[in-house]
Structure formats: structure tokens, C-alpha cells
Amino acid sequence: MNLAIDQRRLLSEIEALARISEADPPAVTRIVFSPKDLEARGWLRTKFEAAGLEVRQDAIGNTFARWTGADTAALAVATGSHIDAIPNAGKYDGVVGVLGGLEAIRALQQSGFRPTRSIELIVFTSEEPTRFGIGCLGSRMLSGTLTPAAARLLKDRAGVPLEDVRRQAGMQSALESVPLPSAAYSAFVELHIEQGPLLERAKVPLGIVENIAAPASLQIFVQGDGGHAGAVLMPDRQDALCAAAEVVLAVEHAARFSGSSDTVATVGICDVFPGAINSVPSRVRLTLDARDIDLARRDTVLAAIENQARAISEKRKVSVRFEVVSADAPASCSSLTTDALMQSCRKHALPFQKIVSRAYHDSLFMSRIAPAGMLFIPCRHGYSHRPDEYASPEDIVRGTLVLAETLSFLSR
Numbered sequence: 133m134n135l136a137i138d139q140r141r142l143l144s145e146i147e148a149l150a151r152i153s154e155a156d157p158p159a160v161t162r163i164v165f166s167p168k169d170l171e172a173r174g175w176l177r178t179k180f181e182a183a184g185l186e187v188r189q190d191a192i193g194n195t196f197a198r199w200t201g202a203d204t205a206a207l208a209v210a211t212g213s214h215i216d217a218i219p220n221a222g223k224y225d226g227v228v229g230v231l232g233g234l235e236a237i238r239a240l241q242q243s244g245f246r247p248t249r250s251i252e253l254i255v256f257t258s259e260e261p262t263r264f265g266i267g268c269l270g271s272r273m274l275s276g277t278l279t280p281a282a283a284r285l286l287k288d289r290a291g292v293p294l295e296d297v298r299r300q301a302g303m304q305s306a307l308e309s310v311p312l313p314s315a316a317y318s319a320f321v322e323l324h325i326e327q328g329p330l331l332e333r334a335k336v337p338l339g340i341v342e343n344i345a346a347p348a349s350l351q352i353f354v355q356g357d358g359g360h361a362g363a364v365l366m367p368d369r370q371d372a373l374c375a376a377a378e379v380v381l382a383v384e385h386a387a388r389f390s391g392s393s394d395t396v397a398t399v400g401i402c403d404v405f406p407g408a409i410n411s412v413p414s415r416v417r418l419t420l421d422a423r424d425i426d427l428a429r430r431d432t433v434l435a436a437i438e439n440q441a442r443a444i445s446e447k448r449k450v451s452v453r454f455e456v457v458s459a460d461a462p463a464s465c466s467s468l469t470t471d472a473l474m475q476s477c478r479k480h481a482l483p484f485q486k487i488v489s490r491a492y493h494d495s496l497f498m499s500r501i502a503p504a505g506m507l508f509i510p511c512r513h514g515y516s517h518r519p520d521e522y523a524s525p526e527d528i529v530r531g532t533l534v535l536a537e538t539l540s541f542l543s544r
């Protein structure tokens with residue numbers, strides 16, 4: 133089998149998709165179900181159909197493009213990732229796994245390979261939490277981790293229910309049709325940029341993921357008392373933002389001194405009410421993103437943050453309330469997929485190293501309904517979620533080649 137990856141076509145498609153964006157280049161912003169996201173979905177569909185793939189979309193907008201294998205009764209092999217992009221992002225996060233997956237299928241088709249199992253390329257809806265506050269919306273629902281009833285409660289930041297947004301985007305059927313059976317695919321493999329610096333530092337072109345760190349996402353509501361910024365004297369204040377500032381520092385401290393550099397915690401959003409220069413803040417909403425490869429340690433850190441917040445609330449006479457949006461367990465990649473990835477690297481004499489994924493991915497949830505694995509390629513300086521995110525053409529092609537080989541092993 134002679135696998136030839138068409139570098140020119142793949143790179144030009146990555147550039148073309150990057151232009152379907154709400155932000156000016158080089159930044160990419162593509163929020164789920166926005167006009168640009170819908171345009172990008174339409175653009176992708178034509179590419180999938182041109183490759184002879186059978187395309188379907190489910191009720192939450194996950195898109196499945198299938199290359200039917202000889203044995204239609206056998207479980208399919210799947211690959212894929214996401215195309216939504218956070219505000220002011222780059223062009224490779226997720227996209228490399230989607231367009232690389234398409235190119236891998238085209239390379240297999242052109243080589244004359246005919247799969248026994250069908251090969252399905254999946255574009256997951258809203259891997260990023262930007263709009264509905266929860267990451268991996270599509271794969272979370274496919275795996276049954278987020279129930280249709282819980283999904284129906286989700287609203288975007290403007291207060292518009294997910295139900296309305298998805299129906300306006302053309303998805304009419306009930307969310308109950310989204311979850312897949314517990315053994316949905318014979319294997320799932322996701323190609324992705326590393327989003328960290330380790331492969332680049334080690335000068336190793338490929339990373340085979342062993343574990344995906346456990347993410348948790350919370351909202352913290354601080355309620356104080358407002359008033360006139362000139363008239364309320366300092367001893368009388370219950371300033372919600374001052375209390376929130378102490379909570380933010382408590383978050384940093386708890387993660388920093390957890391005993392392991394694998395613990396990370398970030399407050400990325402701070403909404404202040406009423407948000408006027410001459411008004412004492414009465415209400416603040418913070419978001420907290422905490423992760424660790426060790427679930428118990430992550431939860432210990434979360435508990436320490438809550439304890440600290442309680443002390444701050446007493447001292448400052450404000451109330452502090454925590455709301456868990458999601459708290460996921462870590463995932464281990466299956467030996468079926470990691471062995472196939474290693475075999476493929478060896479076949480092409482490509483060096484690889486085992487690696488931990490500190491970012492979360494749709495693979496975290498696909499691992500609940502299929503033996504799952506991930507392949508990382510380096511990205512410059514480890515930059516991601518910023519416009520200067522960059523993966524070299526050579527690395528993208530290498531990753532796509534190994535993905536194609538792996539899909540051939542898994543679909544025989």
C-alpha cells in the first residue's frame with residue numbers, strides 16, 4: 133500500500149477553513165452555531181461528499197462522514213475532532229484532526245486500500261465551552277455523559293436556550309436520538325496538535341497519548357453589597373470584586389502548592405455587576421477551570437479552594453457559592469489504539485514518545501464508548517488558543533500519514 137498525503141491540498145484546506153472566521157487573520161474565532169460555524173460546516177460537507185463519503189448530522193450537530201467498508205455489520209472505526217475555535221484562537225486546534233482525518237481517508241482511497249470495517253470521520257459539536265459553558269458538548273452527549281434532559285437546561289451567555297439555537301441552525305430531531313450505544317465503534321483515534329511544548333523540546337515528531345487529564349469546570353458566584361463609589365465608606369463595604377480577587381489568588385495558591393506540577397487551575401472569566409466606575413461591585417461571577425492527571429488530587433485542590441472561599445466570605449461578609457458545571461474523570465487510552473499507532477510509526481520509521489494530554493479532547497468522552505487513542509504533533513513553542521498557534525507542514529503531513537496507516541490497521 134502506497135500512502136501519499138497530498139500536502140498542498142491539506143494545507144490549502146486548513147488555510148481555507150481558517151478564513152471562515154469571525155476574527156481577522158491570523159486570529160480564528162468560530163463559535164458553535166454562529167453563522168461562520170454553519171458556513172464552515174457547509175464547506176466541510178461538500179469536501180466530504182466530494183470524497184464519496186456518506187454524510188449525516190445528528191440532533192446536536194455532530195457530523196459523521198462514512199466510508200463504507202466491505203463488512204457493513206461490523207463496528208466502524210472512527211476518527212475526528214472539532215472545528216469550533218475559542219475567541220482569538222489559531223487555525224490548527226481541532227482542525228488538524230478533521231482535515232487530517234479527511235486527507236487520511238483520501239490517501240487510503242487513492243492507495244487502493246479497501247477497508248473491511250467502515251471508517252467514519254466525526255466532526256464533534258462544540259468541543260470548546262465558549263458558548264454554552266461546557267466543553268465537548270457533542271461527544272459528551274454521544275457518550276451519554278450529558279443527558280438530553282441536562283442539555284435542555286443549557287443556555288448561552290445571552291440567555292438563549294441550546295434547544296432554540298440548535299433548532300434555528302436546522303437540527304430539528306429530539307436530543308434523545310444523540311447518544312450512541314456503549315460499544316459504538318471498534319476504535320476511535322484523534323489526531324491533534326499537542327498544545328504544549330514537550331514534543332518540540334524533545335525534538336520528537338509524534339506523541340502517542342497514554343492518558344488525558346481530568347478537567348473540572350465550575351462557576352463561583354460572589355454576592356456582596358453595592359452602592360455609590362463616593363458615598364459608601366471603606367469600613368462599610370461588602371465589595372464583591374475585592375472578595376473575588378482573594379478567591380482568584382486562593383485558586384492560584386491551591387494549584388501551585390498541590391504537591392505536583394500536574395495540577396493547574398485558572399480563573400478565566402470575571403463578570404462584575406453592575407460594572408460601572410462609580411459603583412461598588414455588588415456581584416461577581418468567576419469561572420474556575422481545574423485539571424490534574426490525578427483525580428483525587430484535583431478534587432482535594434477543589435475542596436481546599438472552597439474552604440478558602442468560605443473563610444474569605446466570612447472575613448468580608450459576602451456570600452460565595454460554587455456551582456459545578458462538569459467534573460470529569462481522566463481517561464486512559466486503549467492498548468488497541470496505542471499499539472496500532474506505535475506499529476504505524478515504526479512502519480514509517482518515525483520516532484515517537486508516549487505523552488500525557490493536559491488539554492481535554494473529544495477522545496475523553498469517546499473513550500467511554502470505544503477503545504480510544506490520540507496522536508499528537510508538535511506545535512511551535514507549545515502555543516495554542518492564540519493566533520500564533522503553528523504546526524509545520526512536515527509535522528501535519530507526518531501526523532496524517534500515521535493516522536492513515538493506523539486507520540488501515542484498525543479497519544482491516
Ligand code: GLV
Nearest residue numbers: 260490491492493
Ligand atoms: C480544550 O480546548 C481544552 O480547554 O483543553
Ligand code: MN
Nearest residue numbers: 218225260517
Ligand atoms: Mn481548544
Ligand code: MN
Nearest residue numbers: 225226259493
Ligand atoms: Mn482541540
